[in-house]
Amino acid sequence: MRRSCTLVFLLASSGCGPSVETPDAHVADDADARQDTGPAGDGWAEVAPILERRCVPCHRDGEIGGFGLDTYERVAPLAPSIAGAVSSGRMPPFLPSEDDGCPSVDDFRNVPAADRARLVGWAEAGAPRGIGGPDRLVHTSEGPLGPADRRFAMELAYTPPPLTTRADDYRCFVIDPHVSAPFPTAAMSVEPGNRAIVHHAITFMVAPAQADEARRLDDAEEGPGYTCYGGAMVTPAYASGLWVPGDASVLEPPREDVGYWFPAGWQLILQVHYNVEHAHGEDRSEVVVWETPVPIGEVPRNLLVGDYDFVIPPRTARVEGTASGWFTAAGTSDVLGVSAAEGTIYAVTPHMHELGQSLRVQLVHADGTSQCVLSIPAWDFHWQGVFRLHEGVRAVAGDELRVTCAWSNPDGDETVTWGEGTSDEMCYASVALYSGR
Numbered sequence: 001m002r003r004s005c006t007l008v009f010l011l012a013s014s015g016c017g018p019s020v021e022t023p024d025a026h027v028a029d030d031a032d033a034r035q036d037t038g039p040a041g042d043g044w045a046e047v048a049p050i051l052e053r054r055c056v057p058c059h060r061d062g063e064i065g066g067f068g069l070d071t072y073e074r075v076a077p078l079a080p081s082i083a084g085a086v087s088s089g090r091m092p093p094f095l096p097s098e099d100d101g102c103p104s105v106d107d108f109r110n111v112p113a114a115d116r117a118r119l120v121g122w123a124e125a126g127a128p129r130g131i132g133g134p135d136r137l138v139h140t141s142e143g144p145l146g147p148a149d150r151r152f153a154m155e156l157a158y159t160p161p162p163l164t165t166r167a168d169d170y171r172c173f174v175i176d177p178h179v180s181a182p183f184p185t186a187a188m189s190v191e192p193g194n195r196a197i198v199h200h201a202i203t204f205m206v207a208p209a210q211a212d213e214a215r216r217l218d219d220a221e222e223g224p225g226y227t228c229y230g231g232a233m234v235t236p237a238y239a240s241g242l243w244v245p246g247d248a249s250v251l252e253p254p255r256e257d258v259g260y261w262f263p264a265g266w267q268l269i270l271q272v273h274y275n276v277e278h279a280h281g282e283d284r285s286e287v288v289v290w291e292t293p294v295p296i297g298e299v300p301r302n303l304l305v306g307d308y309d310f311v312i313p314p315r316t317a318r319v320e321g322t323a324s325g326w327f328t329a330a331g332t333s334d335v336l337g338v339s340a341a342e343g344t345i346y347a348v349t350p351h352m353h354e355l356g357q358s359l360r361v362q363l364v365h366a367d368g369t370s371q372c373v374l375s376i377p378a379w380d381f382h383w384q385g386v387f388r389l390h391e392g393v394r395a396v397a398g399d400e401l402r403v404t405c406a407w408s409n410p411d412g413d414e415t416v417t418w419g420e421g422t423s424d425e426m427c428y429a430s431v432a433l434y435s436g437r
């Protein structure tokens with residue numbers, strides 16, 4: 001019915017929809033028909049599910065998006081900016097590209113092209129109301145693994161400095177989970193205390209010596225925690241979980257018996273990126289942990305490949321750096337070294353800082369052919385993450401894992417090299433593997 005009305009509208013005819021009842025139908029016709037549906041026959045009822053799944057996780061009260069997109073009344077006036085943000089790919093913020101044979105990534109922010117076109121078409125038509133649709137869109141935050149089994153809160157609440165000082169604050173907090181016996185961990189993430197200011201958060205596991213070192217950094221600074229940026233500022237620190245708005249960031253293991261033991265005596269470092277552009281206040285976030293539902297059958301392997309000796313000269317449009325790691329026969333893993341036993345890559349974590357332009361992870365086979373594992377054509381430090389591949393990529397002994405980073409430093413006066421600070425750079429990717437297919 002709505003579709004035929006649209007057709008009528010496009011043919012510039014009259015006599016369809018609510019305008020039929022209006023006495024001065026001949027005047028109100030065009031306006032009313034435009035209110036009815038968009039070019040594809042879409043009204044609020046048709047686009048609401050797309051907004052609910054793809055936008056509302058970040059755009060609702062108290063969330064980082066800053067404004068709600070959860071009722072028709074809130075969405076309609078923003079139609080022009082929604083059309084612009086969605087058609088340009090700025091929203092939802094999602095970095096990986098599936099072009100050039102790169103694998104598909106499972107993520108609620110990865111909007112299918114048809115849904116994107118539908119939302120843009122509707123917004124460009126002026127967000128017609130149409131008939132029906134929900135009054136309010138709601139976000140259900142239950143992740144793929146259900147409620148967490150263990151929670152470890154920040155020892156003290158922290159209030160980031162107000163916007164007058166700076167908008168972004170990267171802060172690390174040491175948390176002692178008091179673990180006396182190792183426990184089987186399936187996944188780790190963060191439950192933000194104050195969602196309006198927590199932009200993203202990363203958890204690291206550290207041995208007692210690194211925990212002590214981190215506590216010294218904490219003591220040297222006023223207030224809870226210490227300033228940290230790309231990492232935890234102590235090494236080694238093993239990244240173990242990530243949270244970005246929308247709760248889709250729990251890295252669901254590829255099989256329920258895949259997990260690792262959280263070692264006794266180890267501690268957690270929680271790195272939180274606060275952004276106080278839209279809101280301000282106190283935060284006390286928690287690290288949340290899911291245990292494996294069955295005994296651990298396999299510990300996932302990680303291969304972390306990074307370039308540490310690149311040089312980015314001042315005033316350069318583009319500089320590239322590459323790094324390689326290798327896959328070896330089963331049973332010969334050199335964890336966090338430059339090789340790992342063959343298996344199926346199911347997740348990729350790329351990392352650069354703010355001069356990053358693009359990043360590509362490839363599998364180069366012994367015969368010279370190659371396969372894309374992940375491609376980020378337009379890097380954005382604010383929206384990095386752990387990306388779970390929809391279908392794993394098989395790596396066999398002899399394959400090379402190659403990471404290619406590109407940076408751009410057009411305005412900088414200084415040479416930039418590897419480092420943990422905001423004015424330093426990085427280039428690495430870590431892949432997680434297991435033995436399945």
Ligand code: HEC
Pocket residue numbers: 051054055056057058059064065066069078081082084085086090091092093109244245246
């Ligand atoms: C992962 C969180 C997240 C998701 C998902 C998300 N947004 Fe946003 N959005 C933000 C944040 C944060 C901002 C504030 C500006 C910034 O940091 O980029 C923003 C800003 C915006 C803006 C204003 C600025 C601009 O870029 O034009 C619009 C419009 C917008 N979002 C629309 C949408 C729509 C439509 C969707 C769903 C299709 C969506 N957003 C999904 C987090 C999100």
